[in-house]
Amino acid sequence: MTDSDELDLDNIPSHVAVIMDGNGRWAQKRGLPRPLGHRQGVESVQAIVRAGGELGVKILTLYAFSTENWNRPAAEVQALMGLLKNFLQSELKTITENNVSLRCLGQRERLPDEVGNVLDDAIARTAENSGLILNLALSYGGRNEIVRAIRQIAEKCRQGVLAPEEIDDKLVSAHLDTAGQADPDLLIRTGGESRLSNFLLWQLSYAELYITETLWPDFRKKDFIAALAAFQKRQRRFGKISNQVG
Numbered sequence: 487m488t489d490s491d492e493l494d495l496d497n498i499p500s501h502v503a504v505i506m507d508g509n510g511r512w513a514q515k516r517g518l519p520r521p522l523g524h525r526q527g528v529e530s531v532q533a534i535v536r537a538g539g540e541l542g543v544k545i546l547t548l549y550a551f552s553t554e555n556w557n558r559p560a561a562e563v564q565a566l567m568g569l570l571k572n573f574l575q576s577e578l579k580t581i582t583e584n585n586v587s588l589r590c591l592g593q594r595e596r597l598p599d600e601v602g603n604v605l606d607d608a609i610a611r612t613a614e615n616s617g618l619i620l621n622l623a624l625s626y627g628g629r630n631e632i633v634r635a636i637r638q639i640a641e642k643c644r645q646g647v648l649a650p651e652e653i654d655d656k657l658v659s660a661h662l663d664t665a666g667q668a669d670p671d672l673l674i675r676t677g678g679e680s681r682l683s684n685f686l687l688w689q690l691s692y693a694e695l696y697i698t699e700t701l702w703p704d705f706r707k708k709d710f711i712a713a714l715a716a717f718q719k720r721q722r723r724f725g726k727i728s729n730q731v732g
């Protein structure tokens with residue numbers, strides 16, 4: 487399936503999260519250095535942000551750089567930071583014109599200043615936009631996010647402004663980087679691996695998982711539509727039995 491006509495536009499997942507894997511393999515298959523795979527991956531980012539907005543996705547969360555990615559060779563980390571900065575600068579106009587609101591998940595403070603400053607600027611300039619929310623997970627790790635939330639909650643308990651009995655799912659969600667946003671309905675992972683890689687560990691509890699062998703630099707609108715179509719064939723039961731969900 488490659489045609490959006492075949493999608494049920496009343497059943498588009500509100501929040502789609504993506505593990506953009508396979509850039510390195512894409513480059514290696516062509517005898518190219520790995521950063522060129524990441525560069526090609528930026529074109530997929532542009533295509534999927536556009537497609538998400540067109541198809542009525544409300545929130546798109548992209549795993550652009552994990553806490554563990556800091557351990558890659560310095561040249562690759564540098565190349566990724568450069569691509570992020572260029573993307574934020576060169577796409578700002580398009581993002582703004584398309585009413586996209588940019589957000590960041592993760593440890594903003596670990597980013598080099600030249601990336602962090604451009605990111606802050608892009609977030610501020612698009613804050614009032616009412617269209618697609620684009621979450622970029624940068625220096626992001628699901629466990630780190632949960633630890634940061636626990637620390638904030640513990641601090642409130644210590645100060646006496648919160649009682650431990652008041653801690654529930656909603657309160658924990660409200661202390662995560664995705665506070666105020668619905669959880670992902672669909673997780674897409676490109677590159678064929680079947681793991682979560684420390685991504686949105688709390689928020690993905692009831693997400694449908696869609697894993698494709700397609701490498702991220704090859705993943706374009708038709709592949710995104712195929713993922714949404716697969717989602718539309720799933721029956722989401724949230725722990726209930728089939729008869730209860732109709």
Ligand code: FPP
Nearest residue numbers: 506507508509510511524527528550570573
């Ligand atoms: C995983 O592929 C991908 C990443 C670590 C980085 C993803 C970054 C981009 C797509 C470009 C920059 C992002 C934005 C938002 C502009 P891998 O290198 O682990 O691939 P492999 O598994 O084939 O080695």
